[in-house]
Amino acid sequence: MPEAFKFELVSPERLLVSEQVESVVIPGAEGEMTVMAHHAPVMTTIKPGVVTLKTAQGKEERYVVFGGFADIVPAGCTLLAESAVAVGDIDRADLARRIQEAKEDAADAKDDQTRSKAEQFLSQLTTLEGAILPA
Amino acid sequence: MPSLKDLRNRIASVKATQKITKAMQMVAAAKLRRAQEAAEAARPYSERMGAVLANITQAIGGGGDAPALMTGTGKDDVHLLVVCTAERGLCGGFNSQIARFARDHIRKLLADGKQVKIICVGKKGFDILRRDYGALIIERVDLREVKTLGFVNADAIAKKVIHLFNEGGFDICTLFYSQFKSVISQIPTAQQIIPAGAPSAAAEVKDGGSAVYEYEPEPGEILSDLIPRNISVQVFRALLENAAGEMGAKMSAMDNATRNAGDMINKLSITYNRQRQAQITKELIEIISGAEAL
Numbered sequence: 001m002p003e004a005f006k007f008e009l010v011s012p013e014r015l016l017v018s019e020q021v022e023s024v025v026i027p028g029a030e031g032e033m034t035v036m037a038h039h040a041p042v043m044t045t046i047k048p049g050v051v052t053l054k055t056a057q058g059k060e061e062r063y064v065v066f067g068g069f070a071d072i073v074p075a076g077c078t079l080l081a082e083s084a085v086a087v088g089d090i091d092r093a094d095l096a097r098r099i100q101e102a103k104e105d106a107a108d109a110k111d112d113q114t115r116s117k118a119e120q121f122l123s124q125l126t127t128l129e130g131a132i133l134p135a
Numbered sequence: 136m137p138s139l140k141d142l143r144n145r146i147a148s149v150k151a152t153q154k155i156t157k158a159m160q161m162v163a164a165a166k167l168r169r170a171q172e173a174a175e176a177a178r179p180y181s182e183r184m185g186a187v188l189a190n191i192t193q194a195i196g197g198g199g200d201a202p203a204l205m206t207g208t209g210k211d212d213v214h215l216l217v218v219c220t221a222e223r224g225l226c227g228g229f230n231s232q233i234a235r236f237a238r239d240h241i242r243k244l245l246a247d248g249k250q251v252k253i254i255c256v257g258k259k260g261f262d263i264l265r266r267d268y269g270a271l272i273i274e275r276v277d278l279r280e281v282k283t284l285g286f287v288n289a290d291a292i293a294k295k296v297i298h299l300f301n302e303g304g305f306d307i308c309t310l311f312y313s314q315f316k317s318v319i320s321q322i323p324t325a326q327q328i329i330p331a332g333a334p335s336a337a338a339e340v341k342d343g344g345s346a347v348y349e350y351e352p353e354p355g356e357i358l359s360d361l362i363p364r365n366i367s368v369q370v371f372r373a374l375l376e377n378a379a380g381e382m383g384a385k386m387s388a389m390d391n392a393t394r395n396a397g398d399m400i401n402k403l404s405i406t407y408n409r410q411r412q413a414q415i416t417k418e419l420i421e422i423i424s425g426a427e428a429l
Contacts, residue, residue: 012286014176030351044351071187
């Protein structure tokens, strides 16, 4: 039985989750990572993706986040998301709109750096769409 | 002397007005509650953001790789003022309070020979500032269509500001909004958002900030991602505070108006009754003196 720790998922609009969890999977900017209790302090930006958390009661919850960053200390983990929703509540139209916007951004980009950034963001979004659509 | 009919009409119209102000007061009260809840719900995010920012600034140690948004351009010649007001009037001195505060600031800056640019958020501030400083207003953001204030609205404003900064449009950006203290008291506030300045070191000491963080990607990269986001958060908070303040001001203004209308109705009714009595007496006298003359 793994030890539980405090996990908080915060979006600018409200505090979505604040509870004891066993583990959290975070879509970090440089790869997914699973956080458990007593994790070494890490600060990472996150890319659009799915956050999976396993609560102390053994329940599994999934949230879709669109960018943000995570602050991990041994005592707990705080995820500041730009916008976050439970997977069950995701609005397909909203996601499609975001992808559309990302496509436009990529097309409008003036220099290579912004274009590669926009394209990266777009590919992350489409992966995300692929990951949650069958759910 | 107004006639009885005039008085009657007057009373009816004041009563109608009273009903409207009463309804507006109740609507404002309901909206105020919602706005306050929204402001409360947004607080954890900005608090955590502040803590993280303080942490990361310490990690970088004010080194040379801090982004320009944080350190500024090193000049203070061109000032950008983002003045946030309400979209609607009828909320007492709320809008003019912010506008006056901003105007004093502008006057001072201009007297010092600085260049000033203004972005107006909300229609009312634009209307007031346009009179004196119309030439300085470079943009106005309209939030009238927005029903519930979302982070996206704030984000859009912040992006505009940052874009302008990157183009070298200004050196210092100050946000003007009204801090919500209570229903009857809103304090106009100026907050400098660019350059962000170093966050106070107090926050990090308390949660053992000495912890050696690993950064993924590099701290500088995170920071350059974080600062724009922090600006959005600041704008968002200002907008929420403003929304709550507007509703509070509107509620008390409408409460006053309702009470005034009540007083007015009382006074008018007394005049009306007196006059009616006077007329009855007059008619009686006419009848009696007519009868006596026979």
